[in-house]
Amino acid sequence: MIPLLRHIFRTGILTEPVPVSADGPQREIDRLHDEILQILGRALTIREVDAGSCNACELEVHALNNPYYNLEGRGIKFVASPRHADMLLVTGPVTKNMENALRIAYDCTPDPKLVVAAGDCGCNGGVFGQSYASCGAIDNVVGVDLRIPGCPPTPLALMQGILAAVRSRK
Amino acid sequence: MFLCDDSDIEFTLQPGLGAPVWRGRVPGSEALKDFAAAARQVGGRMAAIWGSDERQRGGGFRLHCVFGLDRGHAWVNLELPVDDPVYPDLSAVFPAANRMQRATRDMVGIATEGGDQRPWLRHGGWPADWYPLRHDAVHEVGMGAGFENRPSDYDFVKVGGEGAHEIPVGPIHAGIIEPGHFRFSVVGERVLRLEQRLGYQHKGVEKLFVGADISRGARLVGRVSGDSTCAYAWAYAAAVEAACGVEPPPRALALRALLLERERVANHLGDLGALGNDAAFAFGLTQFFRLKEDWVRLNATLFGHRFMMDCIVPGGVTVDPDATALAAVVEQCSAIEDAVKALRTLYDEHSGLQDRFATTGTIDSNLARELSLTGMAARATGILLDGRAHRQGYTPPPPYAALGVRPVTDERGDVAARVAVRFDEIAESLRLLRMLAVGMAAGDTRIEIAAPAGGGGLGVVEGWRGEVLVGVQFDNGGKLARVHPHDPSWQAWPALEHAVMNDIVPDFPLINKSFNLSYSGVDL
Numbered sequence: 001m002i003p004l005l006r007h008i009f010r011t012g013i014l015t016e017p018v019p020v021s022a023d024g025p026q027r028e029i030d031r032l033h034d035e036i037l038q039i040l041g042r043a044l045t046i047r048e049v050d051a052g053s054c055n056a057c058e059l060e061v062h063a064l065n066n067p068y069y070n071l072e073g074r075g076i077k078f079v080a081s082p083r084h085a086d087m088l089l090v091t092g093p094v095t096k097n098m099e100n101a102l103r104i105a106y107d108c109t110p111d112p113k114l115v116v117a118a119g120d121c122g123c124n125g126g127v128f129g130q131s132y133a134s135c136g137a138i139d140n141v142v143g144v145d146l147r148i149p150g151c152p153p154t155p156l157a158l159m160q161g162i163l164a165a166v167r168s169r170k
Numbered sequence: 171m172f173l174c175d176d177s178d179i180e181f182t183l184q185p186g187l188g189a190p191v192w193r194g195r196v197p198g199s200e201a202l203k204d205f206a207a208a209a210r211q212v213g214g215r216m217a218a219i220w221g222s223d224e225r226q227r228g229g230g231f232r233l234h235c236v237f238g239l240d241r242g243h244a245w246v247n248l249e250l251p252v253d254d255p256v257y258p259d260l261s262a263v264f265p266a267a268n269r270m271q272r273a274t275r276d277m278v279g280i281a282t283e284g285g286d287q288r289p290w291l292r293h294g295g296w297p298a299d300w301y302p303l304r305h306d307a308v309h310e311v312g313m314g315a316g317f318e319n320r321p322s323d324y325d326f327v328k329v330g331g332e333g334a335h336e337i338p339v340g341p342i343h344a345g346i347i348e349p350g351h352f353r354f355s356v357v358g359e360r361v362l363r364l365e366q367r368l369g370y371q372h373k374g375v376e377k378l379f380v381g382a383d384i385s386r387g388a389r390l391v392g393r394v395s396g397d398s399t400c401a402y403a404w405a406y407a408a409a410v411e412a413a414c415g416v417e418p419p420p421r422a423l424a425l426r427a428l429l430l431e432r433e434r435v436a437n438h439l440g441d442l443g444a445l446g447n448d449a450a451f452a453f454g455l456t457q458f459f460r461l462k463e464d465w466v467r468l469n470a471t472l473f474g475h476r477f478m479m480d481c482i483v484p485g486g487v488t489v490d491p492d493a494t495a496l497a498a499v500v501e502q503c504s505a506i507e508d509a510v511k512a513l514r515t516l517y518d519e520h521s522g523l524q525d526r527f528a529t530t531g532t533i534d535s536n537l538a539r540e541l542s543l544t545g546m547a548a549r550a551t552g553i554l555l556d557g558r559a560h561r562q563g564y565t566p567p568p569p570y571a572a573l574g575v576r577p578v579t580d581e582r583g584d585v586a587a588r589v590a591v592r593f594d595e596i597a598e599s600l601r602l603l604r605m606l607a608v609g610m611a612a613g614d615t616r617i618e619i620a621a622p623a624g625g626g627g628l629g630v631v632e633g634w635r636g637e638v639l640v641g642v643q644f645d646n647g648g649k650l651a652r653v654h655p656h657d658p659s660w661q662a663w664p665a666l667e668h669a670v671m672n673d674i675v676p677d678f679p680l681i682n683k684s685f686n687l688s689y690s691g692v693d694l
Contacts, residue, residue, distance in 0.1 A: 004516055007457070007516060048346045050342075050346075053396070055689070055690050059397060059477065062440070065459070066456070095295075095370065096295030096296070097369055097371075099295075099319055127389060127393055128378065129378075130312070131374040131377060132317060133296070133314075151393075152396065
């Protein structure tokens, strides 16, 4: 236990504000955190739904919870059920095989709800487009409030998108 | 004795600098059955199965079977008549063939004689008698987008007996993860049986390759499974280069290996963190995700993309790091190595964590061989199989031949073994990355490629999860006629079904994560 605590202590808190002179992503992250909290004044819960992605978008959504971005540490939490969610964060072109499941998840999310399409595929179908197997963009299946482009979008872009979606509803 | 030399079938070795592939054609169904049985006899694996429609090129349908043998891969073709395109069911010899055969039926409409006829990729999004990869598969709405979607029931195997019941999970899972359906049959907490139903990620990737040019194909193949984008891009590039009869420059090959090893380290770092987390050790997630973030940020700085998408292309690579960039790679290797060493001690000495890892989700090497398992999960049962390393009769493709890769194994076959193999593979990849960066060849990074009229190739790359294969065929106009990307998860998903048997339901997330399989890579 002591080596463990020592390691935690040595690692320190990586999400601390950076010095004023510093620029770059860390500064942007802090600004976004402050803004999100100002607007929300409370917690935001997100249900992530992969409706057909190549899994690269999921890797970046995972990264949002690493200590650099520390989204959960600021009260923005990914939840296991759409019934607990304020926002659906949807990735991928919607495959035909996921169309039904996405509709069910959407219907299960209580109003007022936000839907964010993450990644080029979610925004417009991306490299996969529309076909016998793919419905293309998320808004071909459920209403979308905000689109975050990128292949995949960076964690910073995801944070900015989540913020913009929240702001649009204020 | 090597099967391809010893067989009645005439095999020719594919040209180029990729992994060794022998290509041959069996005269009929009996010969295919015999070859499969002989391959199994000598310890071979079922590496991939797909089909192609050759009617526009004067043939019928063609079955492609790839067997993994001691010296390399045997790519065996069987021609099938247009009016009755059936072939023998190989799943009795190689159980891994089951899902690949069913997917081949769904996509091309060539089926096995007897055996499991349940659909695999088709859930009802398009008609049962419409096969997407047939040339005449047209529909009034572009690419068949206008079909009515009628989700179908699936005939799961029922487990009976007193107290037995089912737990259905998915397609949307509780975490941030790809979709798939798991049907657990349990008594109390104990799992009697798990049956997977996948295909939810099927977005018609193979159809999109048809008629595409080489560069569009490269962009697509890098998005078959995002976590393995470098492995797919390299396998595709190797297949195209074999078809064109060209060899990329040494610097390009060394850079490809550098990118592939960086992809391996990134994924292993993430998995080690997630494995800690699934055993309620959030400390591990935080620590390893910090390291992974450092790692992918350097990717973005040096190669312009956090996951290095579109960096490997047919003919070479699109990146050309200078001495400063290579020095940054070496420097980061040292930093990560020290950090991972410290974390490994903490993992190894944490009794609660080891209690969850040890003897959980066990498969042995016999089962792994039976299921044609490859990659990290196979090595975690003690099987010494790594496409980057020398073995009896096998020379890895450049640049790995000259690097002397030391493959990592662990005999235990449980979650603890898959954790240990990841730790050791990070160390080995860091060693390789230093060698590659320090001894980086000078010269060109890319050669021009002219699309060939006809012909094809098969690329094989040892990705972080296991063996990634990409088969490519060109039409006479230099466009892609057929591309089949094959993920190692095809063979590993059934292994996961076995691994959870007799463990308890709450251990499933941990066991699942210890394999960390791709859904998109198999659903295509």
